[in-house]
Amino acid sequence: MTQFSTKSIHSGDHLRKTTDIAPPIHVSTTYSYDSNPANLIPGELTNPDTFVYSRENHPNAAAIEAIVEDITGYPAIVYNSGLSAFNAVMMHVNPKTIAIGQAYHGCIGIVEMWQRNFGLRKIDIESDDQSDLLHLETPVNPYGLYFDISKYAEKAHSKGALLSIDSTFAPPPLIDPFKFGADIVIHSATKFFGGHSDLLAGLVLVKSHDIKNKFLKDRLVLGTNIGNLESALLVRSLRTLELRVKRQSKTAEFIVKFLNENKHKIKDLEKIYHGSLQNDDYISEQMNGHTPVFSIELVSEEKAKEFPSKLKYFYHATSLGGVESLIEWRAMSDPHISKKLLRISIGLEDPRDLLQDLLNGLVDNQELTDKVRSLNIDY
Ligand SMILES: Cc1ncc(COP(=O)(O)O)c(C=O)c1O
Structure with missing residues (x-):
C-alpha cells in the first residue's frame, strides 16, 4: 500500500496539466470550454477535469483535494480560510442548536453571528440538552490538551446529532478523528498544512462524495474557494506535511x-x-x-x-x-x-x-x- 509521504507528493499527478515538476501557479480565473460541441454539457460544474471559473474550481484546488483525500481517506473540500471551512459546516448542517465548548474565538464569533441572524441556540458541549451539531475542538486552542473523541461521538449520536471536530492542532498523521466517530473534520490549513506562514486556507473532510458535492455547491455560491496563488503554495506544502x-x-x-x-x-x-x-x-x-x-x-x-x-x-x-x-x-x-x-x-x-x-x-x-x-x- 502506498504510504503517506509518497501520496502527499504524487496523489495529484494524474491532474497535472503541464510537465512542471514543481506545482505551477495557475492564475486564470476562467477556462476555455471544450472545442467539441458534443462535449458541451449544460451546467457542468465541480468536475476536477473541466475547469470553468476559478470560484468553482481550479487546477491546484483540485490537486489539493486529490492529495488530501488520498492521505486521509476521506472526501475533502478546500477553502480560502479555516473560518470559511467552519462556516461551510454550519451552512451544511444548518443547526438549530449547537453544543460547543472551549474553541477558537473565530469559530465562536461565527456561532454568535448565527445566534444574532438566525436565532441559533448555543449550549455547552457538556450539556445533556438536545442539539443538532456538537462541535469539538481537540487538541484545544490555546492549551494543546486533548478530549476523548469517542465519548463526544457517542454523546452526539445518541441524540441524533452530528459531531464535527476542529483538528487544526493535530493534522494528519497525528490523528484520524473519523476512526473515533467524527462525522465532519475541519482544519485551518493556514497552520500545519500550509506550514510556512505564507497562505490562508481551510479544509473540510466528510464521509461521502455525495456530501462533498453538497459542500462544493455551497462553496461555489459563497465564493469561499481557495485563491489560485495560495493553492499552488499549499500543493507545495503538502509535499512535506x-x-x-x-x-x-x-x-x-x-x-x-x-x-x-x-x-x-x-x-x-x-x-x-x-x-x-x-x-x-x-x-x-x-x-x-x-x-x-x-x-x-x-x-x-x-x-x-x-x-x-x-x-x-x-x-x-x-x-x-x-x-x-x-x-x-x-x-x-x-x-x-x-x-x-x-x-x-x-x-x-x-x-x-x-x-x-x-x-x-x-x-x-x-x-x-x-x-x-x-x-x-x-x-
Ligand atoms: C483551532 C482553529 N480553528 C480555526 C481557525 C481559523 O482558521 P483561519 O485563520 O485559517 O481562518 C484557527 C486559527 O487560528 C484555529 O486556531
Whole structure:
C-alpha cells in the first residue's frame, strides 16, 4: 500500500496539466470550454477535469483535494480560510442548536453571528440538552490538551446529532478523528498544512462524495474557494506535511518533558499545558504523536508580557504550525484568556536551541544549560 509521504507528493499527478515538476501557479480565473460541441454539457460544474471559473474550481484546488483525500481517506473540500471551512459546516448542517465548548474565538464569533441572524441556540458541549451539531475542538486552542473523541461521538449520536471536530492542532498523521466517530473534520490549513506562514486556507473532510458535492455547491455560491496563488503554495506544502508534523511533534514533546521535569528549578514557570502531560487512557489509542502546540503560564502578567522579548528564536506572533517557532502572549488575540498565558508553536529549529532559548528567558541556571547541551533527540 502506498504510504503517506509518497501520496502527499504524487496523489495529484494524474491532474497535472503541464510537465512542471514543481506545482505551477495557475492564475486564470476562467477556462476555455471544450472545442467539441458534443462535449458541451449544460451546467457542468465541480468536475476536477473541466475547469470553468476559478470560484468553482481550479487546477491546484483540485490537486489539493486529490492529495488530501488520498492521505486521509476521506472526501475533502478546500477553502480560502479555516473560518470559511467552519462556516461551510454550519451552512451544511444548518443547526438549530449547537453544543460547543472551549474553541477558537473565530469559530465562536461565527456561532454568535448565527445566534444574532438566525436565532441559533448555543449550549455547552457538556450539556445533556438536545442539539443538532456538537462541535469539538481537540487538541484545544490555546492549551494543546486533548478530549476523548469517542465519548463526544457517542454523546452526539445518541441524540441524533452530528459531531464535527476542529483538528487544526493535530493534522494528519497525528490523528484520524473519523476512526473515533467524527462525522465532519475541519482544519485551518493556514497552520500545519500550509506550514510556512505564507497562505490562508481551510479544509473540510466528510464521509461521502455525495456530501462533498453538497459542500462544493455551497462553496461555489459563497465564493469561499481557495485563491489560485495560495493553492499552488499549499500543493507545495503538502509535499512535506508528514516530515514537518512528525518532527514538530517530537520537538514539542521533548521540550515539554524537559520543562516539566525541571519545573521546580524554574521559578517563573507556574503551569505547563500540553496533551503529553495528560494521563487519560484514550490518548494513546487516539493520538499518533502529540500536538506541536502547548501553553505555559508564568507567575505574573508582567513576566508573561515581557517573556517574548527575551527570546531569540521564537517570533512574538499569533498563528501556529509553521516552520518558524512562534510564541504569543495570548491575550493579544483572546482577551478572555489568562493574562499570564503564552501559547507556543514549535517549528523546525533544533529542539536544543529552542529549549535553551526558552530557558534563557526564564532562569539563569548553569546546571540546566549543561543538561540541555548533553541532550540528544532521536528523530
Ligand atoms: C483551532 C482553529 N480553528 C480555526 C481557525 C481559523 O482558521 P483561519 O485563520 O485559517 O481562518 C484557527 C486559527 O487560528 C484555529 O486556531
